[in-house]
Amino acid sequence: MRDSDGGSPNNRNYHNSPNLLSNPLTRGGQGRRRTVTPMGDRLGRMRIVSLAGGIGGARFLRGLRAAAPDADITVIVNTGDDITLFGLRVCPDLDTVMYTLGGGINEEQGWGREKETHVVKEELAAYGVEPQWFGLGDRDFATHIVRSQMLAAGYPLSQVTEALCTRWQPGVRLLPMSDDRCETHVVITEEPGGGVEADTDGSKADVRVQGSTEPTNKRRRRAIHFQEWWVRLRASVPAESFALIGIDTARPAPGVLEAIAEADVVLLPPSNPVVSIGTILQVPGIRDALLAKTVVGVSPIIGGAPVRGMADACLTAIGVETSAQAVLELYGADLLDGWLVAPEDAGVALEGVRVAARPLLMHDVDAAAAIARAALDLALDLAR
């Protein structure tokens, strides 16, 4: 437990509020600008900012924390995947990072809580309440109940996240990309018959797109929430485009631009470059702030395939090839200073970006730490 005295400007106390529902506004640590000392704060700690999506980001961060245990790490997390289910606000990426770094993650599936039960979900199904395709466990429900209660009481998501982290002690500072609601929707075309084909539980099933009550005789373009496309349809229906509802007026959450400004280096983990990192970069002000920094990215694509997940479906939707080279170009040389790829992608190149190659599979925490260390070393070398 760190000292809770907020008197020193270098003493950050983001995660030690004694009472979850006490007023976070009265706590220290927020909104103070400090004199920037190159390569570390006054205590000599390196300041790292990382963007993050869900599973890939969370595992990379667990490695980063192990690789740089004394660093001051701020993580800006995608909230475009957030969704309101059963009246409760669910933040999948924030929770995946929080549970992973806090030791409560279901290691096997990479999201949700370990030793999870599903009584509430079964009961909701017994009431006939939709949707039933999103897997919420009982332990996870408690997080959403607390979050929703605090949001309803007027706390912004950034303060709610801080409060939840008093329990999880992730060892990094977690910030939502924005306190403003901003949700990714996916434009798809519904085939005649009103259904879309999806491979559910190994068998082809006719999955009716939510909200469609009548079969239709013509193809119909519709926008559905990202989670419905990702979880329910398993990205099996081609995405024609993504619509980030609310992104134009979204503001970076308090502390986001400050953390970037004070960062010694910025790392982009191997998260989804379109719907995770790409979404964060579209929050007005964030990409611009990053342009001034030393930024190193870790490729989420190895030898033409996503390390994990369905990033290829997202890249295809925006007309980008699924390759380490294409994602490098997508991010661009204005944003990236360094690009860490797998050995099989060692040939990628973009003027103004230094490329380094090493194995990128995060088998375990040690492997993730080695990858994070390599990304950090590249960044520190570039920042020198």
Add this chain to the structure above:
Amino acid sequence: MRDSDGGSPNNRNYHNSPNLLSNPLTRGGQGRRRTVTPMGDRLGRMRIVSLAGGIGGARFLRGLRAAAPDADITVIVNTGDDITLFGLRVCPDLDTVMYTLGGGINEEQGWGREKETHVVKEELAAYGVEPQWFGLGDRDFATHIVRSQMLAAGYPLSQVTEALCTRWQPGVRLLPMSDDRCETHVVITEEPGGGVEADTDGSKADVRVQGSTEPTNKRRRRAIHFQEWWVRLRASVPAESFALIGIDTARPAPGVLEAIAEADVVLLPPSNPVVSIGTILQVPGIRDALLAKTVVGVSPIIGGAPVRGMADACLTAIGVETSAQAVLELYGADLLDGWLVAPEDAGVALEGVRVAARPLLMHDVDAAAAIARAALDLALDLAR
């Protein structure tokens, strides 16, 4: 499953909505006045209205349903115990009646769900969220989540209750006494030191009254929610009075006055005469409507002690003795036509009220059915 055609004015379809969140407003069965046919509707069914609190009311109603399987039973349930916990709306009495009649009750404790688990509650405690003294199980949480979602969507409690009953099929029509929020608070005096003594888990513990953060040197009068007094303090601190916040402007829920007007008889089960039946009777318009009807009550007091629960603490608070005679006088001869008591209380009397005596312990459904049958017979005899 009853016919869902709402065309016939005598065809009530309160509990067969196919989709919980479909618009209850479009369903049949609400708000139509029918010609009153003495002793039954056009189908010859007897029409019974019963008021009800929690456990005692629920068990009596299960007996009544068995005793009069062909009757049309409408139950007006106390909502003064309702409370918002963790941002979710909890209606203890409605749920106890619904679970009991729907076959989902925990028989041993009389409230809550059978085969219950408590994962969500443990997680909320791990987050440090208060209160932790109210026992909510995972199955029960699902009910509150659905209810809260529908309330937030704008449905009144009466329609929410109807929707929840599509699952439970209680075999009676459940109506909250009011759709307006109306909560019972208890005035207590806090002793010097800021705490009140409560017997928790068998040992004396200093229980700080919620909201009191500083010890105080003087006695202080405070109002706390009924549930805090009842569940947390176990009614161990004397109640000085009850304050029914919102009762003055509360309106009977849709259907309440209509059901009373059309009732052949009205029964008061052995529920708490102060904070259950007494609360319902204080909703403006309900008591007046009952005065025109044949009303038979079942005494909740046997030989000077409550059949169950802590009704004595409530009676004492309003200056009424804990006896079948005193509760008879509390209800009064203007309201009651008949009063069913236990053999040991056979001597009670009040001018204008016919008293009958029989064993009143509801050991099981058969015993409850025999008691309900006796109350019903008395009422039918009086109504003749």
